[in-house]
Amino acid sequence: MTAPTGLRERKKAATKAALSAATFRLAIAKNGIGNVTADEIAADAGVSTRTFHNYFPSKEAALLYDFNETTSALLDDLRDRVKSQPVWDAIRDAAIAMHFDEKFDIEMMRCREQLIHESPSLIKEQSGQFMALFKEAIGIVADATGTSVDDLYPRLVLGSALVCIKTTTEHWLADPEGRSLPEAIAEGFAVLERGITRPPVQGN
């Protein structure tokens, strides 16, 4: 907040945000990011096409900028938590804390979710970012627990946890049912803690 961010850096951040916002707006307006070109985005944000590509390698990356920021913050938080918590708890609490202050615009998240869902290129981009998240998180966990990044167990734990966050969030987004996102995430984690072999209800 009160950080001594120079004017230069603030302008850069503003430009980046503007480009991301322009991408989002155009993608919605034109019914899919496939119908939007880098030229249009740049024009909409008032910079040259070349500058757009200085900030983002692709329009998909521009659209998912916020998502990327969120996961980065989650990683920072996780780095702290693993010092004092078991991995599983650390991830769960980090994810919950991330969404506790309701600074997120649900309707916007829904729009983004739909855009992603309907575009193969966006699914790929997001999945790719997820894998990067996974890879970095594995490093953090290995560091904190003194295990190797190649060990099976931490990878299983992390993978399940990330799937849980993503799945639960999507499910909640489709139908909030009155509860909050943190509550939904907590429930998802609880399901996995219980062991997933047996369904909770049906006897199939």
Add this chain to the structure above:
Amino acid sequence: MTAPTGLRERKKAATKAALSAATFRLAIAKNGIGNVTADEIAADAGVSTRTFHNYFPSKEAALLYDFNETTSALLDDLRDRVKSQPVWDAIRDAAIAMHFDEKFDIEMMRCREQLIHESPSLIKEQSGQFMALFKEAIGIVADATGTSVDDLYPRLVLGSALVCIKTTTEHWLADPEGRSLPEAIAEGFAVLERGITRPPVQGN
């Protein structure tokens, strides 16, 4: 084998396989798929560049052709199994059965794994195919159990199972330790069945 496949279809299949193989060979030879062009692949397989793009939308898809075939077969198997097994068991057994006949060239899998690991574009492509697999599997499960594709529980189960397959396979590939891949997969599933909160060894 003795299927009444017309000559035409066999030639098509051969061309597709040749293109995929050429992609793999060139990617290894040139140290990354980023250093290979569609032109080179087509030339290596003896067809025009345009024809290459008739078979595959991208070189990444060409390289992952086998992977795609394998997951398709897994889905077919899963479709049968969910009729008589709980979802979790069905996925586990399908994955295990898939790899039981050791028709897979481990060294080749390792090479492919490394190629993927080092290329963002391949990570994205594979992740995208994984999401497609997930989406289709969800449909199968929902059909078989009479649940909705939007329900949380089957999504969590499926997600965890797929992560388990992928993670375990990668881990095993890095270090087989004498046991077979089916054994490794079974172990991964067993870990998750136990519930993942508590590590098996360390008391962290």
Add this chain to the structure above:
DNA sequence: CTGAAAACTGCATGCTCTGCAAAATTTCAC
């Protein structure tokens, strides 16, 4: 053998993304 269906090919096109070097802008020291 022949006509119909399917596959292969070249060409043109539009878009993506990167490198490079010149021009414009911001920062900083004085």
Add this chain to the structure above:
DNA sequence: GTGAAATTTTGCAGAGCATGCAGTTTTCAG
């Protein structure tokens, strides 16, 4: 303020990807 240095923006050129289209060649069935 002013000028030099650092940084950012920009245009241009170029390689490559991916798709539509139309003509040619190959394959298949009867």
